Amino acid sequence: MSKSISQHTDADLFYQMREEKIVAEQAFAELYARHSPRVFAYCRRILGDRDRAQDAFQDTFIKFFQSAQQERIMTNVPAFLLRIARNLCLNAQRTRHQTVQFEDFHASMHDESAEKTELLKLITAAMDLLPDDYRETFVLREYDGLSYQEICEVTNSSMATVKIRLFRAKQKIREILSPYLADLAK
Amino acid sequence: MNNHNTSDLLQAFLDGELEQSHEQPLFNELASSGELRNEMRELLAMRSAVQQDIEAFTPPLAATSNIFSTLGFSLPAATSASAVGAGEAFSASSAAATASVASWWGKFWLPSATALIGAGVTFWLLNWGYNSNLNAMASAQSAEIEKIRSEAATQLTNQANSFRSQLQDAQSKVVVQTQKVYVPKIEYRYIDKPVVTDNATIQNENKSVLNTPVEESAPIIAAHDRQPLFAQHYTSGGNSIFTTQNSLHFASPISQDNALVQSHDALTGEILERDFLPQDEQYYQRWSAKFGGVAATITATPTTSLTEPSAAFNDLNLQLMYSTNEEWSFGVRFGREAFPLSYNGTISGRNIERQQYSSVYWGGVVAQFVPTSLSFWGGFQPYFSVFGGRSEIGWLGRTEAGLQYPLSSQFSISAGIDGSGLFYPFQDKSFQTYKSGINTGIIIHF
Secondary structure (H helix, E strand, C coil), X not given: CCHHHHCXXXXXXXXXXXXXXXXXXXXXXXXXXXXXXHHHHHHHHHHCCHHHHHHHHHHHHHHHHHHHCCCCCCCCHHHHHHHHHHHHHHHHHHXXXXXXXXXXXXXXXXXXCCCCCHHHHHHHHHHHCCCHHHHHHHHHHHHCCCCHHHHHHHHCCCHXXXXXXXXXXXXXXXXXXXXXXXXXXX | CCHHHXXXXXXXXXXXXXXXXXXXXXXXXXXXXXXXXXHHHHXXXXXHHHHCCHHHHCCCHHHHHXXXXXXXXXXXXXXXXCCHHXXXXXXXXXXXXXXXXXXXXXXXXXXXXXXXXXXXXXXXXXXXXXXXXXXXXXXXXXXXXXXXXXXXXXXXXXXXXXHHHHHHHHHHHHHHHHHHCCCCCCCEEECCCCCCCCHHHHHHHHHHHHCCCHHHCCCCCCCCCCCCCCEEEEEECCCCEEEEECCEEXXXXXXXXXXXXXXXXXXXXXXXXXXXXXXXXCCCCCEEEEEEEEEEEEEEECXXXXXXXXXXXXXXXXXXXXXXXXXXXXXXXXXXXXXXXXXXXXXXXXXXXXEEEEEEEEEEXXXXXXXXXXXXXXXXXXXXXXXXXXXXXXXXXXXXXXXXEECCCCEEEEEEEEEEEEEEEECCEEEEEXXXXXXXXXXXXX
């Protein structure tokens, strides 16, 4: 990846994906490097199950590239990416809700081999207990680092709704983890 | 500012979304609320833990490979030699894949065997050509993660430093504010050991605190025999201050409008802001019993030449009251009292007229009003009461006005003037008698 590419804005790179293959490939690779961690984090923490998260993550970037081939004005690439990921995750969740079985739930709860800290395990477990919209807002803020306004755009929600969801999600997680956090905060 | 609002402000601040105009109130609240500071530490701990969620931030290499191959791209060239992150991610991915395949293999070993061999060969062919690119991609991702984490850590450190300096600034302002205010006219008493003191005494008792920085002030009222847990500095409307210990309570009401209360924990040195009075704190006793008697009869109508009887327990009464607030009380009262009676009728066809001065038992309900704002002379308080009830011979009504004075938190004395009307029938006629007198009593609060 050339240095000049890495200095381009997200929007520039997005438009470059319409150009000839070598330029498009470089632009896509750069955008992938910039945003793939947060997109995967979103899919992983929203869906819980690693395999489903991986499928949604792959489809997100493929759709993202396909979308770039159409004429459109791009202002916020991360928000756009997360919006695609969100739609795919919602579809995956609908499928899962229709066919969910106890074993799936159990497996998702224990699919945490790579998590290293006890607190992190507790937080992810606590997140699973949140309503979907609360968990999503929490992930978009804490994992993806989106501003409140960006969360509004991604989730098509009002600012007040976003604030309430975020506040309650954090309070709920704090409530669940209160004994552990109290020790940790000392 | 309630808990919900301050938590809301705190979260917005940590998210970088708080308007500047709301920062100072938040810092003030943080300076005074240990609970809010704990909440901040918990939220920061939560955020820090999330930033460590490497597994969530690391897309599997297989997924990366699939995306690029689906789009017909080759993986980008290496920008770093480090492949530690890639190794971790690949191990996690391999472990999950192995478990999944084992389960699947156990159920469908025969068809799977064929598919697995085919998939393995295909996977090897696909990946063999650009293993170095896979590692390079992982390194780039790892560097990106490290960059995000580093930026987050720097941001948190900056926020913490900024908060710390503003917290210290806010604390110093709180102290200065507390030292400046002063005013004298407050009355107070202890619940268990009442003290009603005048203005000069309070000034004297508070002098050491008023002239001493808050952090260094020792618990005041040295004569008090309790071991103080903390001293509290109360300011009201910016122009009054008095200091209490944990056992000190109000006897006279103080306007709570615009009141600011800061409590100074003498053990930890922490300055805490709190509600003017805790909601669950009672600063007056709810129940009281009054033993009273008619000390003297001033007037009586009708007049009679008979003398007042001197029966045992004559002119004595007992009143049991419950205070619904600091001024209003309701209860029951009963006793025995002599009334001059004059009535007439017909007996055996002859008109007769009788006069009696007899003691009758009576009882009924009573309402009492004590306007605490009219307290004067170090504790005297006027009271007004209305009684309605029944005696042995007829209905009885009574009003009373007087003064009561607290001897202690448990005992008060009272003296007042009452006026009574007794309405009674004889044969088919109604008669009434009126009297006024001086009433005294001893009140027990509990």
